[in-house]
Amino acid sequence: MAVYILSNRKIVRHKGERIDSFSNDEYSIPNFRIAKCDFDNYKEPSAQAKKKKDYTNRNILNYKLFSEPEKQGYQDVLDVLLNEKGIKKSGLTANHLGGTQRMFYELYKNMSSTKSRSDVLIFIHGYAYDFDDELKAIIDLKKLFIDNPESPVEHILFVSWPASSSIVPLTYFDDKAASINSGNSLMRLFYFYTQFLKDTFSNRDLVPCNQRIHIMAHSMGNRVLQSMLYSLKRENIVRVIDQVLLLNADVSYKVFEDSEDSFNKLPSLANRISIYLNRKDFVLGISQFTKNILTPRLGKNGPSHIEPFKEVISIIDCTYIEDDLLNTLKFDVGNHWGYLSSSQVQNDIFQNLNGIDRNLISNRLKNNENIFTIVT
Structure with missing residues (x-):
């Protein structure tokens, strides 16, 4: 089981901390950064803890940002996988991989290690979510789709885009602009994924895991998806x-x-x-x-x-x-x-x-x- 955050939110370092975090600011950067959520040490907070002003960011759910890859492409992923199979010697390990390299490597390893369903759900949230709201939503989605035996989903890729934290009507137009920028970032991620498939499975010693990937977009998250599709060239669609x-x-x-x-x-x-x-x-x-x-x-x-x-x-x-x-x-x-x-809608979704x-x-x-x- 793994839950990743794919976000084009601003990266900040909070006072007194030594690690980078995603910001609540309504500001987007050109590319997605990737983080992995830590559910191993997760504890359900009390009602009193939720009321505290410091119930923000990692106090809601801990996560770790992946480093950026040292070089583009997925040859390093291929070398690590072949080295692990004893087919090709390499000094590289999974710890040398960053960004999408690390995420795709981990997903492939997990999804190919089981014969049961181990699907991935890409979830795109809607209007008026700050990052703290997104972390709470991730916890709910994990309970709904990963912990539920009716669901075939074992991994979630949560697309975090900097929607406004207010529901004031004028912020809707800010969210429309942010969704367009985020859609362009999502398009680049799609191209990275197709490149990973080509680079990895061109080698006959590695075979597809035959698991499934789904996309779920709610409310204005569909505008993020739309922006991605606007930019997607038909000849590149797989x-x-x-x-x-x-x-x-x-x-x-x-x-x-x-x-x-x-x-x-x-x-x-x-x-x-x-x-x-x-x-x-x-x-x-x-x-x-x-x-x-x-x-x-x-x-x-x-x-x-x-x-x-x-x-x-x-x-x-x-x-x-x-x-x-x-x-x-x-x-x-x-x-x-x-x-x-x-529960009626959830039951329908699970069957789908x-x-x-x-x-x-x-x-x-x-x-x-x-x-x-x-x-x-």
């Missing part, structure tokens, strides 16, 4: 993703149209795309009428045109779900966080990630070929 889950997506309902040239690339990137929407989504309603010039949102209204992609895209209507896990006013009124608040045929997923009412409603 089908390396199994499932893409778009949760309450705060992007235009037209994103799958050719004129947008963004989400219409997803069917070339992934095996299956699922759009989870809620027609009572109050948050997306505000987004539509106050910030997006009355443009319907994908996560509230569904897509405008997906006819060419009906075989791989499913629409899952969550309008009638029950918030039986989290039922505070925020969740009851917002109707925007079903993946956290509803396990690769069950969309027509066989339980507690769904089939409306037509690719549109379903979650029912009790």
Whole structure:
């Protein structure tokens, strides 16, 4: 099990500390830095500890930033792996690897060492998260997707981008700009991953682990994904993703149209795309009428045109779900966080990630070929 943070947040060194940390500042740097979360020594904090002003950063969850690699490319990873197999002698060890080299090395080692499902979930959060909020979200996601036996996920890559910490409406536009910058960083990471695959598996002594990678984007996290797809050249797209889950997506309902040239690339990137929407989504309603010039949102209204992609895209209507896990006013009124608040939505997501045929997923009412409603 491993949880990584991929962040283009500013790096700071807090007073009295000797190690670098991610900042809460609403400022992005050009490239992602990578950190690994330490759950070995994690202890659930008391309610009193959570109220303290010093319940921030590593007091929430400890993590360690990887060093930057000494040189680009993945030849060093290949040398380490072959040396460990006794095929090629090398003075390099895993401790010489940095950044994506270290992360990809660790994931490959873990995912190829088991015959059971050991999937990776790439999660992109939404609007109004500071870094402390992200650390709390990572803890929740670990409980939901790694600790839960119904889920095939064993590793999480949490995409941390510098969203505003305030929910004041004007900060929404700051988040839109930050999401675009972060999407460009995510695109570079995608190219690094495809380069790792080419460099590593061009050697016949190493074989793919045959595990699966999924992408889940919530709310404005879909705009980060959209920004990545804008920049992604079609000739460079490799089908390396199994499932893409778009949760309450705060992007235009037209994103799958050719004129947008963004989400219409997803069917070339992934095996299956699922759009989870809620027609009572109050948050997306505000987004539509106050910030997006009355443009319907994908996560509230569904897509405008997906006819060419009906075989791989499913629409899952969550309008009638029950918030039986989290039922505070925020969740009851917002109707925007079903993946956290509803066991029905979670059950549907788990079946999706396990690769069950969309027509066989339980507690769904089939409306037509690719549109379903979650029912009790």
